[in-house]
Amino acid sequence: MTSRIIGTGSYVPEHIVTNDDLAKIVETSDEWILERTGIRERRIGIEEGTSFMAAKAAQRALENAGAEAEELDLILLATSSPDHCFPNGACEVQAAIGAVNATAFDISAACSGFEFALSTVQAFVQSGVYKTALVIGVDCLSKLTDWTDRGTCVLFGDGAGAAIVRAEETGIIHTVMGSDGVRGAVLSCAARNNGNFLNGKQPELDYIYMNGQEVFKFAVKKVPECIRQLLDESDTDIGDVKYFVLHQANSRICESVAKRLKQPMEKVPMNIDRYGNTSGATVPILLDELNRNGQLNRGDKLILAGFGGGLTWGAVLLEW
Numbered sequence: 001m002t003s004r005i006i007g008t009g010s011y012v013p014e015h016i017v018t019n020d021d022l023a024k025i026v027e028t029s030d031e032w033i034l035e036r037t038g039i040r041e042r043r044i045g046i047e048e049g050t051s052f053m054a055a056k057a058a059q060r061a062l063e064n065a066g067a068e069a070e071e072l073d074l075i076l077l078a079t080s081s082p083d084h085c086f087p088n089g090a091c092e093v094q095a096a097i098g099a100v101n102a103t104a105f106d107i108s109a110a111c112s113g114f115e116f117a118l119s120t121v122q123a124f125v126q127s128g129v130y131k132t133a134l135v136i137g138v139d140c141l142s143k144l145t146d147w148t149d150r151g152t153c154v155l156f157g158d159g160a161g162a163a164i165v166r167a168e169e170t171g172i173i174h175t176v177m178g179s180d181g182v183r184g185a186v187l188s189c190a191a192r193n194n195g196n197f198l199n200g201k202q203p204e205l206d207y208i209y210m211n212g213q214e215v216f217k218f219a220v221k222k223v224p225e226c227i228r229q230l231l232d233e234s235d236t237d238i239g240d241v242k243y244f245v246l247h248q249a250n251s252r253i254c255e256s257v258a259k260r261l262k263q264p265m266e267k268v269p270m271n272i273d274r275y276g277n278t279s280g281a282t283v284p285i286l287l288d289e290l291n292r293n294g295q296l297n298r299g300d301k302l303i304l305a306g307f308g309g310g311l312t313w314g315a316v317l318l319e320w
């Protein structure tokens with residue numbers, strides 16, 4: 001028994017912020033952003049927060065799967081920008097969609113979160129604990145972004161993607177996950193620290209910090225490496241993979257991964273131009289687009305792969 005994706009959904013905020021809009025608040029240009037990252041515009045939530053976007057994506061995934069919320073026995077929500085410390089985002093989605101029979105919790109693995117969540121669902125399904133799961137990748141990084149730092153504020157966008165996963169005979173073939181906490185400082189965002197009565201610390205707020213070049217080097221090495229591991233361990237020919245659905249952090253990273261794997265860019269779809277880096281949401285949003293555009297047929301082999309803060313990386317080989 002394995003787990004198969006039977007429906008997908010996504011949601012991005014209505015408000016579009018173009019590169020020219022950002023050039024009004026920091027010293028940058030449409031030309032610089034497009035050439036270095038592939039991003040033309042991104043969506044930023046004005047009122048739409050993490051759980052709101054996640055619930056919208058979840059409802060669309062349920063509709064796409066033709067499933068009812070009551071059928072769900074597990075909700076895993078991957079995010080590094082929850083609205084609250086508790087209740088967790090998965091419980092908020094549970095309440096919003098009426099998934100009264102589900103156990104719900106969050107997973108934190110930054111941009112690899114969706115792959116980590118899918119791998120976790122797979123372990124639960126294979127061991128017979130759960131049968132029908134909702135998996136969500138969602139981030140609202142706009143609230144953690146320093147809007148005066150041109151090195152990071154041009155990169156991110158807000159959004160959510162979701163998948164309904166069910167125990168079936170075919171579906172996920174193999175998963176790979178990895179972490180390197182020693183290098184965690186290259187990409188970080190401290191949580192709010194209110195201090196306590198003993199240490200006398202004052203409340204602090206922090207923003208995303210990123211050493212872009214270090215993250216770039218890590219990504220172009222680690223993503224091909226973990227995809228090769230996935231293929232080797234599952235005895236799969238790379239030529240049999242229809243699409244590599246990669247984390248959308250930078251179009252140059254996607255191009256470099258394709259080159260290292262000796263795969264044509266037609267097999268590496270991208271939508272970073274429209275949404276920027278939505279962190280844990282990029283892979284499920286892209287998957288939903290491929291699904292709704294009719295580009296996926298039953299039996300197609302796909303690889304989903306993400307990398308991000310932690311550092312973390314993860315890849316999933318599945319049959320559609």
Ligand code: ACO
Nearest residue numbers: 028032036110111150151154212213215216249250308309
């Ligand atoms: N506009 C104009 N100039 C800029 C901007 C900007 N928005 N940002 C930086 N610059 C300048 C720098 O100040 C620097 O100027 P200097 O040469 O005078 O010092 C110059 O451009 C070059 O800067 P670099 O950092 O070397 O630019 P680089 O080509 O490396 O591109 C980028 C930067 C786009 C961030 C790239 O390193 C990258 O994409 N890295 C990977 C990021 C990533 O994948 N993040 C995902 C993880 S997110 C997560 O997990 C939550």
